[in-house]
Amino acid sequence: MIKMSYAIFRMEKMKSTVIDKCQRHNQRENKNYSNQDIDKTKSAMNYDLVNDDKINYRLAIDSIISKRRKSTKALRKDAIISVECLFTSDKDFFERIGVDETRRYFETALDFMKSEFGEENIVYANVHMDERTPHMHANFIPLTSDGRLSAKDMVGGKKQLTIFQNKFCKYMQDNGFDVERGISAEQTNLKHKKTQEYKKESYREVLEAEKRLQELQNNIKHLEEKKQNLESFLEDQDDEKVKVLQKYESEIEKLEERDELKNTVITKNIALRKVLDDVFYNVLVSLMEADLEKYKKVNKSISDKFKIEYENKLFSFFEFGKEFFYNVLDGFCSVKFKEQKLFDVEITSKSTKKKFIRDLELNVFKKGGIEYIIKNESKNFSDGYEEAQKEYTRRKSYDLER
Incomplete structure (x- = not known):
């Protein structure tokens, strides 16, 4: 995306004391220049x-004034006899439009x-x-249409300068230049500075902006290297996680098969208990009925009290016998569990699953935390980089010789 360039227009009122110095500089009549940007x-x-x-x-200035100024009074020594305008944009803008369009810009x-x-x-x-950025120094004499030498009427103050700058930007846009x-x-709310003062300050600020920009670029480079190292580490962790996952999946699958076997043994135990309950109950009822029938034949009759006591004793014996067989059955199941290592499997299954889940959560936390750090630090550096780049571009737009 091409960054928008500015249409820059500044004015500076000039007295007769600076005319010669201005000429030597603009027409390159000096042998040496303090401005290092001049090639x-x-x-x-x-x-x-x-x-x-x-x-x-x-x-040239005296000739124009003498021909068009109507007043015959001598000019004051501190009179404003001309106004120098500065027209430019930024370096990237002129490089983008080329030499021919650069000339048309100044024309x-x-x-x-x-x-x-x-x-x-x-x-x-x-x-x-x-110089680093092409620019034009253009000078005019502030002579009004009625022949008065008056910079105040021709140029005005700060508000009038703002109006000129707005008009200049629109004029350049209307003539096909992509500027704002x-x-x-x-x-x-900045105080207006003289051109030379502004050039010196701008040059220092450009150097500072370049230094800051370089620091940000180095920081971003360091962060990118750190990011690559972290991403490489995460890739290794992902590979290790897949291996662990495959190992645990196989183990968990075996554990589930063993759990299923254990549940089958327990289910069979419960079913066998129910069968034994029925068998013991049927045998008990048959024995009781046979014994009572024999007793009836001998004693002719059975009292209700005797019948109840007999049933209680018989049922007590039944419960004792049933409990004995249940203990035998539980002992058999315990032996089966130990043979299959079902109790150890249950403990291993729980600890393995917990460890597996903990490892997965830890990896997810690491990855999420690292990605969060990278994302936020990258954004901070990116914002700082863009801000420095904008400041750098803006300052280089005004980067003129001192």
Whole structure:
């Protein structure tokens, strides 16, 4: 996704004391420059959209003023005799549109300047292509239509500058340039700085932004390496988990078969007890009826009291006998359990399942925790990276020579 670039337009009022210095800088007449961004090998690529050759700024300004200014009074020494405009965007924007469109950008900016301040008032329009970011220094004389030299009427204050900047952005957009309006000083509440002061400060901030950006890139690189190591560790854990799972699944399957066998023995025991109950009861009733019949033949009659006592004794014997056979049956089942190791299996089954579940939960917790750390740290670094990148791009948009 291509980041939006800003249409940058600044103005600075100039007195006669700075004209010569401005000329030497704009027309590259100095032998040495403190601005390290100036590449002298590219200075031949610079051009003036108003003049074919280098000019004398002071003579050109004085000539325009003397011809168009109606007042005959001498100018004050501290009078504002010209206004220099700075037009630019960011480095990436100019690299993206190419050399021809870059020239058209500055030609369009000059057309805007002519429409706002009058073509007859323009002195020069020097385009610098030998620095980090292409830009244009264009100068006009603040002469009103009625011949007065008045920067106040022509340029106004901060509010008027904001209006000019809004109009400039729209003008560039209407002429096919994909730019947007930057944040105005009214919104940021920042104090207006002179161009040279702003350049120095911007240069320092660009260096700081580059340093911060590099730190973030190093942190992100470190985090990516950490993430890769963690992902590799998790993959190894997943492989180990599959092996453990296969081992436990096989063991649990055997345990379930043994549990099923144990349940079968117990079920058979319960069924056998029921059969024995029926058998003992039927035998007891048969014995009781036979004995009572014999007793009747001998004694002719049986009292109810004798019959009840006889039944109680017989049932006590029945319960004793039944309990004896049940103990024998339980002993047989216990032997079967021990032979099949069913009791040990039950304990092993519970401990194995618990260990297996605990291992799975631990792995899930580890993986979830690691992914949470990676996700949140990556987001924090990503947000910081984007913020630094935006700041870096914005500052480089203003990255001009000191």
